[in-house]
Amino acid sequence: MKKLTPTFQFDNVLQLTPDWLAGHGVRGLIVDMDNTIALHNENMVLPGLECWLASLSAAGISVTVLSNNDEGRVKPLADRLHIGYVHSAGKPRRRGYFAAMQRMGTRPENTLMAGDQLFTDIWGAARAGLRTVLVKPIAEKENAFIKLKRLLERPFLRGGKGETQ
Numbered sequence: 001m002k003k004l005t006p007t008f009q010f011d012n013v014l015q016l017t018p019d020w021l022a023g024h025g026v027r028g029l030i031v032d033m034d035n036t037i038a039l040h041n042e043n044m045v046l047p048g049l050e051c052w053l054a055s056l057s058a059a060g061i062s063v064t065v066l067s068n069n070d071e072g073r074v075k076p077l078a079d080r081l082h083i084g085y086v087h088s089a090g091k092p093r094r095r096g097y098f099a100a101m102q103r104m105g106t107r108p109e110n111t112l113m114a115g116d117q118l119f120t121d122i123w124g125a126a127r128a129g130l131r132t133v134l135v136k137p138i139a140e141k142e143n144a145f146i147k148l149k150r151l152l153e154r155p156f157l158r159g160g161k162g163e164t165q
Contacts, residue, residue, distance in 0.1 A: 003126035004118050006134035013037060013114050013135055014052050018059035021112065026061060028106030030097065030125070032115030033067040033074060035137040043077055046138050053081055062104035066096050066113070068120065092124030 010016065013031060021029065034040040037049055056063055064084040067074045071087040078085035084103045089096025101111050108129035115121020116137045125132045 003123050006118070006122050007112075007131040008133045010114075010133055010135050012046060012138065013133075014046065014048050016112075016114065016133065018055050018061060021056070021061055022059060024112070024131075025110055026112045028062045028064070028101060028104035028111040029056065030064050030066045030100045030104075030111060030113045030130070032113075032117070032121045033065050033069065033077065035116045035139060036114060036121075036135055037065070037081075037138075038077055039139050041073070043080075045077070045081070050081065053083060057082075062106065064100040064103050066091065066100045091120040092127060094124065094128040097125055097128035097130060 013036060016029065031037050038045045053063060062084070064086060065074060065078050065081075066086050066089050068089050068091050069087060074085045074087040084100070086096050086099045086103065089099070091097075097113065101107060104111070111130055112133060113121060113125035113130045114133040114135055115125070116135050118134065122132045122134055
């Protein structure tokens, strides 16, 4: 149960400011792609994302996208945003999180994972020893499979003790 409880909860990743991240000892930020920084299966990103990424880069905080999507979906977006990526990650398995940390030169104690799903993003990151941030999905329109997962997540969110910001 503890591995399904996010360390922090925010409305969106833009609230993770360079000062807040630095204050929590974060040098590397792993972000989910679909419905965390971009619309599901689209290239439209969260408004303000590019400025936010520039502010993190200026503060010396590395960012890497971690996605279960194939490289054809992930690479164009990551290249456009000038950030690293790990595709076909197999979340919630740990290997993708370790690959992202290796890419950034960080360790679990100075890396944070931000994503919109408990059973992939949060659980996988916690299994890899990372602190986690659960964000609200950026779009309400989702396929039936994702809607089902969100229904299954609800009991865990109600009982969660994550720090809400």
